[in-house]
Amino acid sequence: xxxxxxxxxxxxxxxxxxxxxxxxxxxxxxxxxxxxxxxxxxxxxxxxxxxxxxxxxxxxxxxxxxxxxxxxxxxxxxxxxxxxxxxxxxxxxxxxxxxxxxxxxxxxxxxxxxxxxxxxxxxxxxxxxxxxxxxxxxxxxxxxx
Numbered sequence: 322x323x324x325x326x327x328x329x330x331x332x333x334x335x336x337x338x339x340x341x342x343x344x345x346x347x348x349x350x351x352x353x354x355x356x357x358x359x360x361x362x363x364x365x366x367x368x369x370x371x372x373x374x375x376x377x378x379x380x381x382x383x384x385x386x387x388x389x390x391x392x393x394x395x396x397x398x399x400x401x402x403x404x405x406x407x408x409x410x411x412x413x414x415x416x417x418x419x420x421x422x423x424x425x426x427x428x429x430x431x432x433x434x435x436x437x438x439x440x441x442x443x444x445x446x447x448x449x450x451x452x453x454x455x456x457x458x459x460x461x462x463x464x465x466x
Contacts, residue, residue: 322394324438324463327428335391335421339383341375343415349379375413380455383413384446387421388459392442399437399462411454418449426458430465437464 350359354376358365365373427441440463446455
C-alpha cells in the first residue's frame, strides 16, 4: 500500500488479535509504570479497578503492534510526526483479547515533499466484548507510487 491507498473515510476492522498476558502486564509496569494496580495482583484487588490492569502505556504499545502489523504499509511508511488525542477509555485486564479498528481521517500530499503524503488515522483497540478500551489519532508519512 502507498499513500494513495489510504482514502479518507475508510474504516477497517482488522482480524488479528492480541491476548493480554498477566506476566507481560507486570513486567512492563515494573519497568515503566510501577503503580500497585499494575504490578501487585493482591493489592490491586482492593484498588480502584478491583483487579490488576495494564498500564495505559503498555496498552498504547499493544495498539502500535497491531497497527504496524495490520495497517501501516510495510513498503511506503516513512515514520510519523506524532500521535494526538490519546484516550484510555476502559481498563485493560490480563486475559483480554484486543483487536484494532482504524479509520482514515485525513490524507493530504505534503506541500514541501510531493513524493509523500500525510495520513491521519483514528486507531482504536476493542476488547472481546467490543468495548473500545483505547483510542488515538496517529500521523504517518507515506510515500506515493
